[in-house]
Amino acid sequence: MQQLLAVDWGTSSLRGARLAADGSVQEERAFDRGVLKVAAGEFAAVFKKHFGDWMAAPETLCLISGMAGSRQGWIEAPYCKCPAGLQDLTRQLTWVPYAGNGRVAIVPGLSCEIAGIPEVMRGEEVQVFGGMQLLGMQDGLLVLPGTHSKWVRVRGGRIQFFSTVMTGEFYALLREHSILARTLPMGDDELDTAAFDQGVALALRGTSLLRTAFSVRTLALFERMPANLLSSYLSGLVIGEELRSQSFDGEWQVVLIGAGQLAQRYERALARRGVTARRVGSEATWRGLWAVAQSVDRA
Amino acid sequence: MQQLLAVDWGTSSLRGARLAADGSVQEERAFDRGVLKVAAGEFAAVFKKHFGDWMAAPETLCLISGMAGSRQGWIEAPYCKCPAGLQDLTRQLTWVPYAGNGRVAIVPGLSCEIAGIPEVMRGEEVQVFGGMQLLGMQDGLLVLPGTHSKWVRVRGGRIQFFSTVMTGEFYALLREHSILARTLPMGDDELDTAAFDQGVALALRGTSLLRTAFSVRTLALFERMPANLLSSYLSGLVIGEELRSQSFDGEWQVVLIGAGQLAQRYERALARRGVTARRVGSEATWRGLWAVAQSVDRA
Numbered sequence: 001m002q003q004l005l006a007v008d009w010g011t012s013s014l015r016g017a018r019l020a021a022d023g024s025v026q027e028e029r030a031f032d033r034g035v036l037k038v039a040a041g042e043f044a045a046v047f048k049k050h051f052g053d054w055m056a057a058p059e060t061l062c063l064i065s066g067m068a069g070s071r072q073g074w075i076e077a078p079y080c081k082c083p084a085g086l087q088d089l090t091r092q093l094t095w096v097p098y099a100g101n102g103r104v105a106i107v108p109g110l111s112c113e114i115a116g117i118p119e120v121m122r123g124e125e126v127q128v129f130g131g132m133q134l135l136g137m138q139d140g141l142l143v144l145p146g147t148h149s150k151w152v153r154v155r156g157g158r159i160q161f162f163s164t165v166m167t168g169e170f171y172a173l174l175r176e177h178s179i180l181a182r183t184l185p186m187g188d189d190e191l192d193t194a195a196f197d198q199g200v201a202l203a204l205r206g207t208s209l210l211r212t213a214f215s216v217r218t219l220a221l222f223e224r225m226p227a228n229l230l231s232s233y234l235s236g237l238v239i240g241e242e243l244r245s246q247s248f249d250g251e252w253q254v255v256l257i258g259a260g261q262l263a264q265r266y267e268r269a270l271a272r273r274g275v276t277a278r279r280v281g282s283e284a285t286w287r288g289l290w291a292v293a294q295s296v297d298r299a
Numbered sequence: 300m301q302q303l304l305a306v307d308w309g310t311s312s313l314r315g316a317r318l319a320a321d322g323s324v325q326e327e328r329a330f331d332r333g334v335l336k337v338a339a340g341e342f343a344a345v346f347k348k349h350f351g352d353w354m355a356a357p358e359t360l361c362l363i364s365g366m367a368g369s370r371q372g373w374i375e376a377p378y379c380k381c382p383a384g385l386q387d388l389t390r391q392l393t394w395v396p397y398a399g400n401g402r403v404a405i406v407p408g409l410s411c412e413i414a415g416i417p418e419v420m421r422g423e424e425v426q427v428f429g430g431m432q433l434l435g436m437q438d439g440l441l442v443l444p445g446t447h448s449k450w451v452r453v454r455g456g457r458i459q460f461f462s463t464v465m466t467g468e469f470y471a472l473l474r475e476h477s478i479l480a481r482t483l484p485m486g487d488d489e490l491d492t493a494a495f496d497q498g499v500a501l502a503l504r505g506t507s508l509l510r511t512a513f514s515v516r517t518l519a520l521f522e523r524m525p526a527n528l529l530s531s532y533l534s535g536l537v538i539g540e541e542l543r544s545q546s547f548d549g550e551w552q553v554v555l556i557g558a559g560q561l562a563q564r565y566e567r568a569l570a571r572r573g574v575t576a577r578r579v580g581s582e583a584t585w586r587g588l589w590a591v592a593q594s595v596d597r598a
Contacts, residue, residue, distance in 0.1 A: 117501065118517040148478075148513065164513040166477075173472040178465075179447075202416065208544030210508060210537075214447065214463040218417040238509075245507030 002059040005051060005102075006289035009068035010123055011035055014046070015285075018054050023290040025283070035067040043074035048100060060102035061296065063289045066123035069094065069106040079120060082112035085158040086129050090295040107292055112161045119163055123285075124150045124257075128159060130288025131257045131280040141248070142255040143277075145239075145266050147172075151246060165245075171238045174213060175231065183220035184230050191261060193268065195229035199236020200243075200269045209241040239265055243273045252276065257284050301358040304350060304401075305588035308367035309422055310334055313345070314584075317353050322589040324582070334366040342373035347399060359401035360595065362588045365422035368393065368405040378419060381411035384457040385428050389594040406591055411460045418461055422584075423449045423556075427458060429587025430556045430579040440547070441554040442576075444538075444565050446471075450545060464544075470537045473512060474530065482519035483529050490560060492567070494528035498535020499542075499568045508540040538564055542572045551575065556583050 004019040012034035018026040031050055038046050048055075055062060069077030077094035093105040109122030124144050131142065132154060142152040147168035153160045174180050175189075206212045216234050219225040225233060248254075256266055256277040263279060270277050303318040311333035317325045330349055337345050347354075354361060368376030376393035392404040408421030423443050430441065431453060441451040446467035452459045473479050474488075505511045515533050518524040524532060547553075555565055555576040562578060569576050 115504075117514045118521045118523065119513075120517055120520065163510060165507075165509045166512050167509055169477055170509055173476055177472055177476045178468055205414075206544075207546075208464075208507065208540055210464045210466055210469055210540055211462060211544055213465050214418075215416045218419055221419065222417045224417065241507055241509055245510055247506075
């Protein structure tokens, strides 16, 4: 097989990996050049600067997932409609006219529609397929925590539908811009597990974050919780709200794709919801792009 | 009876009314001098400047409700605990040492506790008692829409408990600081009733604003809704979420205390939830302070 350069070009960061024929990662690079930090018309130059040497190897294929395929990205890659499997992504690759060695294509994002409301994602679909392959699964419910978390339903190896939960963004809005920010000390939000659990528990027995959020203020006002624990409590409220509002349809195991402290928080909150998680880290992205590349070769 | 000066000194505005013995409003004034705009130590001077002439009349009593009684206000007036009736407010007035004619007192706010979480309000309790009196009611569920909406349960003329819903603040956060702000045009948020109703409907059949909010972005992305209607749609989503998450316990009539376009939006959304509203406007504040004054005289 030809050499694969796998690139995850998201809103805030640009990451790439050189993969061997068996999918193993040879080398990784990461740059602070997310789509929001690249001017229109500069994508090819930024790509060449950071990955030109890797592209110089004979017959190199580069696959890019993420927001690089959005209207504000390198080239707009139209969404692929759900239900969709790996083959659908391969069939709808958008080839980039790249003035250099090798071939470059952008993997499409996915769209679906639930009760008249459209849903979209770019990049997560590759992580989902990669994660499923790493775990040897064809069916499951997956969660990808983040600024905009995605919940994805896979059946028979195809993504059936998914939904977006603005968990991370709500946390940041409340943390930084709301009246609650006045009682939350600035600085690192180190996790206090007891305060986090208390937030999760309140959210799970509540009916809406609109109603539970004010407790951050009143617990501070009555000195029921020290100020340095309030951000952990708020984090528990917001993540707990995400889990309260998710229908598990009697399926109490999910696949959690993510890494670091955020994934730990989700594992912790999921356990309180009675849900166990199998976890896959960032290797899911490289595995997913490698899997797409396999069917490019067969195409 | 002595003359009553009723003052509502809130976070963002200062309003006062001179009331006749029968409670009728003789004259009203409003100033852009909310508690946030008055420096510590300046409250007496601001009060005297704006109401000194009214206080000059013989035997004038002034009652002040709202955030003027908070830690950041004129004098901290400790919260009165629920359940609480009008007499409890009177008994716990905090008298202000006022160097001038007449007497000045601050009406306490209320606190309650639900499942270990404290709740507080300052000013709304006076509106609740005034509104109930204007409607001749002793029992009811009341909603006071705003930045932090309050839902108040009254039984036998006493406030039993209440809760805070951060509806207006969530709207402003999403409107101004979130990713949704990018698709929402700047300027006046004139109401489009159809878009508002569509937002309410989605919220009512949803499980959380965390999940429904992203639809503002995707409806714009797929050009399913013109950009100038999106703020009405978002308003419907947020108010609809407040109503979805409220337990009505089979009681399908509420008292709505509020005025103007916001109250109209709530009436509209309540109707979609199957709830009718009796409405009282800002006169509830003056009536409530007048009712407290009656028991001061009897005390």
